[in-house]
Ligand SMILES: Nc1ncnc2c1ncn2[C@@H]1O[C@H](COP(=O)(O)OP(=O)(O)OP(=O)(O)O)[C@@H](O)[C@H]1O
């Protein structure tokens with residue numbers, strides 16, 4: 277079953293006085309359970325595409341259907357609701373709240389979803405268990421390593437049980453070992469049926485995914501390669 281479908285998505289940004297097209301007629305269909313990596317040079321439009329898929333930004337033109345719903349006419353508040361319901365987002369820099377401990381950081385999306393406090397904490401603790409941080413639930417971000425912070429961010433992304441996990445360079449700020457731990461978690465989530473879309477510069481990371489797409493100068497190339505293959 278298709279969870280999302282993009283048709284002819286374009287995005288223009290005003291640079292100087294002129295609009296510049298940074299996404300050009302992007303078409304992409306993601307099936308439930310897909311594990312996809314998107315690769316491409318710096319400035320090719322990867323984050324722009326991810327932000328549109330994650331409802332953090334809207335396209336200039338084109339159609340985005342998520343879980344059978346056309347997002348075209350949604351206003352900011354409605355988009356925020358869609359994002360909270362369907363999407364878990366992991367960024368290169370973890371964006372944790374510095375004064376909140378791990379469990380409260382992870383519980384935050386549940387606050388926006390009006391879940392009662394006790395259940396929020398229970399579900400957050402459970403989610404931290406999934407990423408192997410059950411012994412760190414009361415640690416503040418500055419008391420954890422980068423890899424641990426990213427695992428907290430993954431637990432936060434997963435706590436709402438989203439339909440789609442998006443990750444923009446999730447290992448970009450991590451050393452090889454912490455990056456591998458993060459990728460092991462992604463692999464496990466994928467094996468459990470999670471739909472994952474991630475951006476990476478790193479061919480070894482992309483190999484973990486089952487499909488790899490390339491984006492070049494705002495165009496998503498239609499040829500898709502399987503993960504695990506060596507690419508020229
Ligand atoms: N808010 C903005 N205003 C104007 N131009 C923008 C804006 N955001 C991005 N761009 C431009 O859009 C293009 C694509 O940017 P994007 O961030 O999507 O690239 P990227 O592929 O994620 O690159 P990187 O690998 O460096 O993260 C770039 O040329 C960038 O300068």
Ligand SMILES: [Mg+2]
Pocket residue numbers: 322323324444
């Ligand atoms: Mg980017």
